[in-house]
Amino acid sequence: MSYGSISQEAHETLAIAMNHLHGKSNTGEGGESDERLDSAGSSDDRCSAIKQVASGRFGVTSRYLVSAQEIQIKMAQGAKPGEGGHLPAKKVYPWIAKTRHSTPGVSLISPPPHHDIYSIEDLAQLIYDLKNANKYADISVKLVSEAGVGTVAAGVAKAGAQTILISGYDGGTGAAPRSSIHNAGLPWELGLAETHQTLLKNGLRNRVRIETDGKLMSGRDVAIAALMGAEEFGFATAPLVTMGCVMMRVCNLDTCPVGVATQNPELRKRFKGKPEYVENFMRFIAQELREYMSKLGFRTVSEMVGRTDLLVQTDNVQEPHQGKVDLSAILNNPFAGKDQKVTFDPKAVYNFELEKTMDEKVLVKKCANAINKGQKTELSVNLTNIDRTFGTILGAEITRKNKNGLADDTITVHCNGAGGQSFGAFIPKGLTLELTGDSNDYFGKGLSGGKLILKVPEKAAYKAEENIIVGNVALYGATSGTAFINGVAGERFAVRNSGASAVVEGVGDHGCEYMTGGRVLVLGPTGKNFAAGMSGGVAYVLDEDSKLYKNLNKEMVSVETVTSKYDVIELKDMLKEHVAYTNSEKGKEILKNFEQYLPKFKKIMPNDYKAMLNLIVQMEERGLSSEQAKMEAFNIKANAGK
Numbered sequence: 001m002s003y004g005s006i007s008q009e010a011h012e013t014l015a016i017a018m019n020h021l022h023g024k025s026n027t028g029e030g031g032e033s034d035e036r037l038d039s040a041g042s043s044d045d046r047c048s049a050i051k052q053v054a055s056g057r058f059g060v061t062s063r064y065l066v067s068a069q070e071i072q073i074k075m076a077q078g079a080k081p082g083e084g085g086h087l088p089a090k091k092v093y094p095w096i097a098k099t100r101h102s103t104p105g106v107s108l109i110s111p112p113p114h115h116d117i118y119s120i121e122d123l124a125q126l127i128y129d130l131k132n133a134n135k136y137a138d139i140s141v142k143l144v145s146e147a148g149v150g151t152v153a154a155g156v157a158k159a160g161a162q163t164i165l166i167s168g169y170d171g172g173t174g175a176a177p178r179s180s181i182h183n184a185g186l187p188w189e190l191g192l193a194e195t196h197q198t199l200l201k202n203g204l205r206n207r208v209r210i211e212t213d214g215k216l217m218s219g220r221d222v223a224i225a226a227l228m229g230a231e232e233f234g235f236a237t238a239p240l241v242t243m244g245c246v247m248m249r250v251c252n253l254d255t256c257p258v259g260v261a262t263q264n265p266e267l268r269k270r271f272k273g274k275p276e277y278v279e280n281f282m283r284f285i286a287q288e289l290r291e292y293m294s295k296l297g298f299r300t301v302s303e304m305v306g307r308t309d310l311l312v313q314t315d316n317v318q319e320p321h322q323g324k325v326d327l328s329a330i331l332n333n334p335f336a337g338k339d340q341k342v343t344f345d346p347k348a349v350y351n352f353e354l355e356k357t358m359d360e361k362v363l364v365k366k367c368a369n370a371i372n373k374g375q376k377t378e379l380s381v382n383l384t385n386i387d388r389t390f391g392t393i394l395g396a397e398i399t400r401k402n403k404n405g406l407a408d409d410t411i412t413v414h415c416n417g418a419g420g421q422s423f424g425a426f427i428p429k430g431l432t433l434e435l436t437g438d439s440n441d442y443f444g445k446g447l448s449g450g451k452l453i454l455k456v457p458e459k460a461a462y463k464a465e466e467n468i469i470v471g472n473v474a475l476y477g478a479t480s481g482t483a484f485i486n487g488v489a490g491e492r493f494a495v496r497n498s499g500a501s502a503v504v505e506g507v508g509d510h511g512c513e514y515m516t517g518g519r520v521l522v523l524g525p526t527g528k529n530f531a532a533g534m535s536g537g538v539a540y541v542l543d544e545d546s547k548l549y550k551n552l553n554k555e556m557v558s559v560e561t562v563t564s565k566y567d568v569i570e571l572k573d574m575l576k577e578h579v580a581y582t583n584s585e586k587g588k589e590i591l592k593n594f595e596q597y598l599p600k601f602k603k604i605m606p607n608d609y610k611a612m613l614n615l616i617v618q619m620e621e622r623g624l625s626s627e628q629a630k631m632e633a634f635n636i637k638a639n640a641g642k
Contacts, residue, residue: 001028002052003027003030003031003096004030004058004092004099004100004108004263005028005251005261006251006260006261007260007263009273010243010261010271010273011028012046013243013274014243015036015046016044016045016275017239017278018278019046019047020275024049026048026072029054029074030058030059030100031058031101032067032099033099034063037063037403047067049069049070050070050071051064051065051067051070051072052072052073052074052142053065053071053072053130054073054085054110055114056109057496058110059479060477061426061446061448061449061480062133062398062426062446062448065133065137065396066133066134066396066399066400068134068137070139071130071133071139072141072165073130073139075114075141075142075144076142076143077142077144077167078144078145078167078188079169079185085110086109088107088254089105089106089608091252091254091263092106092634093631093634094627095263096263100498100516101479101499101516101517102498102536103612104630104634106535106606106608106609108516108535109514109533115473115492115513116445116473120152120158124159125388125421125422127141127159127160127161128160128352128388129422129426129445129446131160132389132392132393132425133426135352135393135396138163140162140165140209141156141161141164143164143167143191144166144186144191145169145188145192145214146186146191147194149166149191149194149195150194150198151198153166153199153208157207157208157350159350162209163208164195164210165210165212166191166210166211167185167212167214168189168191168214170214187214188212188214189330190330191212192210192225192230193228193229193329195229197333200306205342205343206344206345207344207348207349207350208344209232209343210229210231210232211231211234212225212234213233215237216233217237217238219284219289219291223289223292223304226301227305227308227311228308228311228330229305229333230305231301231343235282239278239281239282242273242277243260243271243272243277244258244272245258254267257270258270258271289301296310306333306336306342306343307337308331308332308333308336309336313327313331358387358390359394363381363393363394364393364397366379370406371398371402372401376411377411378412379412380416381414382416382417383416383417383418383420383435383437384418385440387419389423389425390433391427391450392427395426395427395428395431395448402428405428406429407430409430410431411430411432413431413432414436416435416436417435418437418438418439419440419443421441422442422445423439423442423443424443424452425442425445426446427447427452428448428449429448429449429480432450432452434581435453435454435455436455436457437456437457438454438470438487439454439469439471440470441473442472442473443470443475443483443489444481444500445473445474445477446476446477447478447480447481447500448480449479449480451481451483452481452482453581453582454484454486454487454582455581455584456487458583464486464487464585464586465488465506465523465524465585466488467487467488468488468490469485469489470485472508473490474494475493475494475497475502476497477496478497478498481499481501482500482501482577483500483503484502485503485504486583486584487505487506488504488506488507488508488524490507490508491507491511491527493507493520494515495512495514495515497515497516497517497518498515498516498536500518501518501519502518502520503520503523503575503578503587504521504523505584505587508527509529510529510530510532511527511531512531513533514532514533515535515536516537519539519540520537520539521574521575521578523542523578523586523587523590524586525545525547525551526541529553530604531553531556531557531606534556534557534604535609538604539603540562540571540601540604541601542590542597543600557607558604558607559603560603562603567603571601575594576591579591611637615637619632
């Protein structure tokens with residue numbers, strides 16, 4: 001459950017309770033505020049141990065990842081598999097927008113796919129990226145209980161995940177589409193049994209922990225889950241009930257009468273939950289589980305895992321389908337009761353060999369003074385495309401010692417050659433990576449304040465603006481920072497960008513998709529479906545051939561000419577920086593003939609975003625502070641539909 005779907009009070013109460021119990025609470029995909037991150041390790045620890053990375057990448061910054069004990073990749077959830085998520089505009093209050101790096105009063109979309117995962121190899125890359133972003137955290141993957149999930153889980157285990165979560169169809173906040181609630185997903189029992197057995201058959205079971213969730217309500221449920229192969233157990237609905245949830249099932253309407261699933265300040269005052277209520281519930285669960293364990297003759301949960309030979313199908317039920325359901329595939333586990341170890345073995349854990357990375361071998365050692373004392377450091381390295389996720393471990397070390405990063409350009413790394421996948425992923429403020437050559441997919445993924453410069457060699461015999469220099473999904477989920485790219489980018493450029501500023505000389509299909517913030521300047525043509533689902537931020541596009549209208553997705557955005565003096569200044573400043581950093585021939589030509597080129601630029605502006613910005617400006621002109629203006633504008637927008 002993300003911060004946004006449930007209130008701050010409910011979310012923090014869960015975090016405090018689980019930290020007291022030495023369990024783990026989950027951020028969900030809403031990010032986490034700086035105040036909560038600052039509380040880590042204190043007596044009032046409100047910091048969630050599990051940091052979720054979902055398709056929306058809301059609030060996924062370097063600091064967010066470094067603070068995690070476990071990082072969870074949410075592929076989908078049981079209540080609405082494959083459908084993504086949607087936070088309605090009326091629930092995007094200013095404080096939610098701040099945490100999610102978006103605009104108040106503008107709805108947020110979690111896209112159905114992760115744009116950096118289209119195969120198991122892509123998932124392996126993301127697992128590797130996140131391990132680099134926090135080498136001390138376990139990486140888990142959340143999968144939906146469905147037919148064939150065992151095969152997917154085997155791939156996930158081989159890809160290096162330490163925990164696999166099987167999520168059942170029951171549960172969820174009730175904000176899922178009706179078609180999903182009734183028709184999508186399967187009970188956790190089916191997915192769990194298939195996953196456990198498949199991993200055993202392939203000799204992979206001891207590499208990973210298996211977790212399950214989906215309306216676990218009692219110690220008996222936990223006992224059954226353990227006997228079917230689970231080692232960890234997730235709870236959501238029941239803890240919410242202990243905090244006062246009355247299961248109104250109107251979570252998406254922002255009308256929760258008990259202050260649990262709402263952001264409305266007046267309704268939040270009704271919240272009566274306390275951490276000790278959740279703690280008591282979890283202790284009752286443990287007590288009931290202990291009773292079942294004693295009946296079965298087990299001392300530890302580990303001994304129970306996978307013992308389906310102790311489960312029997314009962315006939316003692318008054319139910320119309322009695323005797324018609326064949327449970328043999330679940331109950332007849334050929335590996336049950338063989339006295340072999342079927343739980344996670346730390347010795348069998350996947351070895352990422354991070355010590356062999358360029359970051360560990362060179363960067364961290366040479367930049368120690370910069371990390372610890374802020375001393376300006378400059379170095380050069382040669383790269384090949386097998387140097388994956390370059391700069392990320394260094395970035396994590398910077399963040400670990402300096403929560404807000406360092407001063408701009410404190411560390412500058414000059415690179416030559418071919419940048420591998422995820423070059424500069426999640427790098428924080430103070431780190432500048434300059435690459436002369438080209439780069440693979442996921443360049444600048446999750447950029448978190450750092451600076452990326454990608455340029456062609458000085459003596460290149462080709463025109464940079466006509467050639468692809470970087471692969472697909474560059475700057476996916478970027479939250480802040482800058483990027484200057486002297487050439488054309490592949491598909492899905494700056495998808496889900498929420499705060500970074502970027503200049504590029506052409507993009508493939510689906511550029512600026514689902515963008516919620518930041519600035520993008522495109523000095524060339526775009527592929528089709530540009531700005532689809534774009535709800536925030538601004539894109540400037542040089543439309544020399546007047547073909548942009550054919551490629552633009554006009555559902556949520558409008559096209560304007562660049563006439564405002566502020567827009568002209570912003571565009572020109574971005575262009576000047578691009579030329580200064582990359583020596584771009586195209587950029588120099590435009591600057592030289594700026595007045596002739598200016599009419600050819602188009603400004604892409606999301607409609608709701610523009611309306612909210614105008615409202616905020618109007619409120620500020622009345623003498624309100626920035627925060628007050630945002631709140632007042634939000635209230636006007638929220639009440640407009642009533």
